Amino acid sequence: MKNIVILVSGRGSNMQAILEAKLPLKVAAVISNKADAQGLEIARQHGVATQVLNHRDYPDRESFDRAMAAIIDGHRADLVVLAGFMRILSPWFVAHYRNRLINIHPSLLPSFTGLDTHARALAEGVKIHGCTVHFVTEELDRGPIVVQAAVPVFPDDSEAVLAARVLEQEHRIYPAALRWFAEDRLTIGENGAVGLKNQNKTERSLPVPDMEL
Numbered sequence: 340m341k342n343i344v345i346l347v348s349g350r351g352s353n354m355q356a357i358l359e360a361k362l363p364l365k366v367a368a369v370i371s372n373k374a375d376a377q378g379l380e381i382a383r384q385h386g387v388a389t390q391v392l393n394h395r396d397y398p399d400r401e402s403f404d405r406a407m408a409a410i411i412d413g414h415r416a417d418l419v420v421l422a423g424f425m426r427i428l429s430p431w432f433v434a435h436y437r438n439r440l441i442n443i444h445p446s447l448l449p450s451f452t453g454l455d456t457h458a459r460a461l462a463e464g465v466k467i468h469g470c471t472v473h474f475v476t477e478e479l480d481r482g483p484i485v486v487q488a489a490v491p492v493f494p495d496d497s498e499a500v501l502a503a504r505v506l507e508q509e510h511r512i513y514p515a516a517l518r519w520f521a522e523d524r525l526t527i528g529e530n531g532a533v534g535l536k537n538q539n540k541t542e543r544s545l546p547v548p549d550m551e552l
């Protein structure tokens with residue numbers, strides 16, 4: 340069975356969805372850069388080992404990342420799962436975990452990389468928004484896409500309402516992507532595109548859930 344380590348900074352709802360999905364993999368540890376991250380408490384309730392590493396205790400980004408990698412590698416992690424980890428990772432860390440570092444981003448990439456995705460989607464007047472699970476590369480929010488899910492945007496949506504609609508989909512697609520990883524079904528082609536072996540009908544309909552228009 341594969342081992343994963345999850346990195347969180349806050350609420351931890353994606354981490355919770357992953358833990359509750361009872362995937363055929365071992366969550367070896369949850370690491371946070373914030374001692375008060377809600378996600379840590381949820382991890383403990385699930386009996387998962389937790390560790391806090393305060394980035395302020397390190398002189399620069401890379402030394403923090405190297406300390407984190409020492410812990411992750413101590414757990415022999417096959418995959419590092421970013422779930423609301425609010426720190427940019429150093430090129431060293433990204434290279435160390437090439438094809439073994441995965442993230443969820445609250446937009447349909449490549450649209451709306453970076454922060455405040457829901458407010459920006461509303462400001463642009465887009466009619467479809469969503470979320471993306473992708474492998475992490477040096478370029479922020481631009482790595483190979485594993486899976487996406489779309490949601491409609493309605494004229495009277497507030498940022499909070501839209502965020503909640505997207506989050507519901509995040510909680511579907513992140514566990515799904517990790518299940519594929521656990522089952523060894525993800526492939527990365529020469530062009531860098533991610534493929535899924537033996538995709539079934541349900542999996543094909545993941546990107547466009549019932550949009551209730």
Ligand code: GRF
Binds near residue numbers: 353423424443
């Ligand atoms: C999610 O919206 C995720 O897409 C983004 O950060 C947020 C984390 O939420 N990367 P949570 O901590 O998983 O509840």
